[in-house]
Amino acid sequence: MKKHKIMDFLSALGRSLMMPIAALAASGVILGITGALLKTQVLETIPLLKQPVIFYILNTLKTISGIVFTLIPVLFAISISFGLAKEDKEIAAFAGFIGYYTFLVSASCVLQSNVINFDSLNISTILGVETIDMGAVAGIITGVTVAALHNKYHKIEFPVGIAFYGGKRFVSIVVILAMTLIGQIAPFIWQPISYGITFLGKAISNSGAFGVFTFGFLERLLIPTGLHHVLNGIFRTTAVGGVYEGIEGCLNIFLQFFDKVDISEMTQFTRFLGQGKMPFMMFGLPAAAFAIYRTTPKEKSEKVKALMIAGVAASIISGITEPLEFAFMFIAPAIFVFHAVMGGISFMLMSILGVTVGNTGGGIIDFIIWGVLQPGSKWYWIIIVGVLYAIIYYFVFRWYFTKKNLSIDVADNENELQEVSMDSKVDFSLGAEVIKGLGGKENITSINNCISRLRVDIINMDKLDEDILKRTGSMGIVRPSDTHIHVIYGPKVEKIANAVKEVLKNG
16 A cells, blocks of 8 residues: 555656646757757858847847756746645645745755855755755655645634634645745755765766666656656756756756757766657657558558557657557567667667767657757767667567567547547547546546646546547556556547546536
């Protein structure tokens, strides 16, 4: 039971982190385009970009999009508070910001007291406060604390004389008190922890190619649980992913310095970023999809073809791989392990070959913006390795599916559901059908979604009807615990989630 609770918590935490990460990804695209266009080589090639108005617009967009990455801790504090709150989420989000700012000020008071020597700590000016810089960790601690306090006290009632301070208003009060205390303790605790994190980061960095392989292997292997978001978050936003001029986390470092220093300086940090995914996202998995289609019986081929085309498009364009991975993960778990190993090798090869292509995605957009448009990125190795990956994936998948006589099972009416789901009235009926597959309204305690999956807390797992869920377009179901499931829908999941929430609210 304790293990299940931990898995539920980590799953919810990973889901909550997707909100700011999505915002960072969008800002990263803008930063990448404007940064590339403002490079000296590009400006010399396209003199039009030097025109005052055009240059001002590009530089403004670059500056604003870059600032977003300095706000990661407070974004995490707000989004985790919002995501982990069971009710009145907007109140929790508001308290998340209050809690984070309180923490900054409280920790600042400790540092200024000179009780002990805090010189080893990273001190920065954050939101106007000179305080301890714990990076994303401070935001995560704040978010988790605020959500716990909110869930416990947001309905508390006081006697008539002080009733005004009860309920939602009390949440901010208790959050201020709690975060003040945590802020007082944090500098003392963080000092030895910072030593440990730095040591771990150096150990991973010093392990060379094997460390990069291990990261890439786990990044793929954790896909079924959704915990790959947590793994990525650690490397992208903490010292485990590297430290450069006081900035922690490989993603933070790359986005803040990629246009300020020689690109070769960033190679040691991009090895944990999107470059490691590109060979299998843009080449390997599409080839695997083709192999799956070629081994599919004729009576199923057209429907499997439609499913594979949609999955390939998502993988190549946006770097969303779950639609393809969940298509074969359950019927061929051994081949998924092979895919995870190839993921680790992909990360390792990009590192060994000195590729320097940053950001978080592995699709063609990031490939062009952060690779092709960046002189010295060695983007061509991605194509060379990618072609080899396409050949290996195709023949391995085709051999395995043929040997095991496997094929993807697609629901008979899946295409019809996808076609008519553009109509809002059908969305309502589709939402009702999904709820029916989940065991009815009374079996659902909460529902959210990430990029590709519906994440649902339920009461009784026995009430699930997988056949109904499959008819609604589900590609598979993952059961992280006895009370939590992931229903895989791919890129259309947000539309389905909105339909389900609408039915739960008004149906």
